[in-house]
Amino acid sequence: MQNTASVLDLVEVTRRFRAPNGAGELTAIEQVSLSVRPGEFVAVVGPSGCGKSTILNLVSGLDRPSEGGIVLNGQPVEGPNPSVGFMLQKDLLLPWRSIVHNVEFGLEARGLSRGERRERALRELKRCRLEDFAASYPYQLSGGMRQRAALARTLAIEPAIVLLDEPFSALDAQTKLILQRSFANTIATSGITTLLITHDLLEAVTMSDRILVMSERPGRIIDEIVVDLPERDNPMHRMGSPKTKQYVDHLMATLHLEEKAA
Amino acid sequence: MSAPDIIDAQATARPTSPPERNRVFVAPTLSGNHMAILGSLAFGVVFLLAWQFLPPALGVPPYIIPTVTDLVTEFGRMAERERLIFHTSSTFFIGTIGFIIGSLLGAAIGYALGMSTLLEKVLSPYLLGLQIAPKVAFAPLFIMWFGYNAWPKLVVTILVVFFPILVNVLQSMKTVDRDMINLARAYSMSRWQIFWKIEVPASMPALLAGLRIGATLAVIGVTVGELVGGNTGLGYLITFGEGQANTAMVFNAIILLTLVGIILYAAVAALEARVLHYIPRAQR
Numbered sequence: 001m002q003n004t005a006s007v008l009d010l011v012e013v014t015r016r017f018r019a020p021n022g023a024g025e026l027t028a029i030e031q032v033s034l035s036v037r038p039g040e041f042v043a044v045v046g047p048s049g050c051g052k053s054t055i056l057n058l059v060s061g062l063d064r065p066s067e068g069g070i071v072l073n074g075q076p077v078e079g080p081n082p083s084v085g086f087m088l089q090k091d092l093l094l095p096w097r098s099i100v101h102n103v104e105f106g107l108e109a110r111g112l113s114r115g116e117r118r119e120r121a122l123r124e125l126k127r128c129r130l131e132d133f134a135a136s137y138p139y140q141l142s143g144g145m146r147q148r149a150a151l152a153r154t155l156a157i158e159p160a161i162v163l164l165d166e167p168f169s170a171l172d173a174q175t176k177l178i179l180q181r182s183f184a185n186t187i188a189t190s191g192i193t194t195l196l197i198t199h200d201l202l203e204a205v206t207m208s209d210r211i212l213v214m215s216e217r218p219g220r221i222i223d224e225i226v227v228d229l230p231e232r233d234n235p236m237h238r239m240g241s242p243k244t245k246q247y248v249d250h251l252m253a254t255l256h257l258e259e260k261a262a
Numbered sequence: 263m264s265a266p267d268i269i270d271a272q273a274t275a276r277p278t279s280p281p282e283r284n285r286v287f288v289a290p291t292l293s294g295n296h297m298a299i300l301g302s303l304a305f306g307v308v309f310l311l312a313w314q315f316l317p318p319a320l321g322v323p324p325y326i327i328p329t330v331t332d333l334v335t336e337f338g339r340m341a342e343r344e345r346l347i348f349h350t351s352s353t354f355f356i357g358t359i360g361f362i363i364g365s366l367l368g369a370a371i372g373y374a375l376g377m378s379t380l381l382e383k384v385l386s387p388y389l390l391g392l393q394i395a396p397k398v399a400f401a402p403l404f405i406m407w408f409g410y411n412a413w414p415k416l417v418v419t420i421l422v423v424f425f426p427i428l429v430n431v432l433q434s435m436k437t438v439d440r441d442m443i444n445l446a447r448a449y450s451m452s453r454w455q456i457f458w459k460i461e462v463p464a465s466m467p468a469l470l471a472g473l474r475i476g477a478t479l480a481v482i483g484v485t486v487g488e489l490v491g492g493n494t495g496l497g498y499l500i501t502f503g504e505g506q507a508n509t510a511m512v513f514n515a516i517i518l519l520t521l522v523g524i525i526l527y528a529a530v531a532a533l534e535a536r537v538l539h540y541i542p543r544a545q546r
Binding site: 060061062080081082084086088090092094095096097105106108109110137138139157 | 439441442444445446447448449450451452455459460463466540541542
């Protein structure tokens with residue numbers, strides 16, 4: 001895993017929070033080390049409350065680790081950082097802005113001219129196949145299209161890495177499949193480095209190159225699986241592969257899901 | 263386009279030009295709307311007829327309830343003899359100016375308190391106290407301070423409009439989606455950029471709801487100011503008419519005050535339709 005050319009490195013990162021009742025501390029993640037190589041798609045899976053979202057907040061610079069360090073593109077992360085794009089379950093589109101104006105949002109804190117912003121936004125909308133909806137408002141789009149618009153906004157800032165925090169979990173089953181396919185395709189063609197945080201094991205297997213499995217709180221990385229399947233750009237095809245089922249079974253065993261259900 | 267895209271694209275109807283077959287479904291609701299409008303008009307006509315003929319038939323004298331024709335006659339007399347246009351425009355202008363100043367102050371202080379948690383915590387008990395205090399009761403006090411001129415009316419109007427707008431704006435500032443603010447922070451936006459690009463637009467529905475309330479309260483404020491002192495405005499005409507036992511005059515002044523309120527309210531509604539165009543009509 002030691003790779004000098006990695007985009008993102010977490011080195012023995014621990015994050016503790018003060019417990020809600022004020023007594024003592026909660027350790028969200030403990031001694032987490034991971035690195036993501038350029039163009040790689042890494043998924044992080046684990047039970048709820050294992051600190052997956054803590055990792056996202058730390059990498060995006062919105063939160064600071066209690067111990068350890070985070071290095072992005074060779075630079076230590078010490079605050080919000082223009083080379084990180086993140087997406088949540090909620091699309092977080094601003095309802096009062098048209099879609100193209102929403103995509104421009106992330107570019108407005110930078111020294112870009114109005115024309116450059118519009119040009120980049122339209123390019124990303126085209127990549128997410130939403131160019132016909134540039135002038136529409138978020139309420140006029142379906143949930144899946146809104147998430148694609150959010151991806152366009154995320155890609156418009158040309159981030160070094162995209163963090164996806166369960167971006168498909170609020171969608172219905174069919175929209176989810178379509179959107180996974182759409183995201184996988186966009187991400188593969190743009191070659192962007194991606195860290196996907198999810199609780200959906202099948203999603204992790206069908207979309208990623210590598211899966212990191214986290215334990216219950218305090219979250220630690222307990223397993224690493226290299227997904228040796230073709231067609232990362234087409235999760236629907238991967239779904240049909242018998243090897244996919246083996247990977248999912250392996251993940252279920254690692255997370256002791258069957259024992260918990262019994 | 264691959265198959266999945268087509269499915270996704272069909273999931274949302276484009277807002278432009280609905281297909282012909284949709285019109286068949288729209289037609290019944292349209293005629294339903296027509297029915298409602300006709301019904302409202304019919305109700306108005308029946309109400310006016312009842313007002314005209316019922317009180318005389320029941321032996322109610324015109325100094326208790328004047329008939330509709332009495333009101334129209336009195337209206338003509340007031341326009342000729344009582345400087346009705348002057349009094350109406352005085353009420354309208356003081357109400358409007360008070361509404362605008364009160365709204366601006368309420369919004370400005372609401373945003374300032376929303377930006378500073380400490381300031382809000384320090385001031386909130388006093389603001390709550392003032393909000394509960396009946397503002398119109400201050401009117402005599404303002405007359406003692408400012409005299410029998412336009413100032414007391416203006417200040418009462420500002421005061422009654424101020425609070426609902428402040429409270430609405432402050433509440434909306436406190437309930438802005440934290441994830442949206444985090445998104446802006448992740449895009450390295452400054453505190454001011456977050457304020458202008460997220461907090462202010464996100465507060466617009468609440469601000470406009472406050473303005474709607476403020477528009478109706480402004481008329482109450484200016485009326486109370488005029489009732490309590492001075493010799494100008496529709497509120498003054500009410501006390502004047504009362505002194506002369508001229509019931510028709512009082513009724514006419516009330517009707518005109520209502521019209522002033524309707525104009526203010528309609529202006530806010532028009533503004534709201536413009537500003538909140540991005541919210542589907544059904545959810546507004």
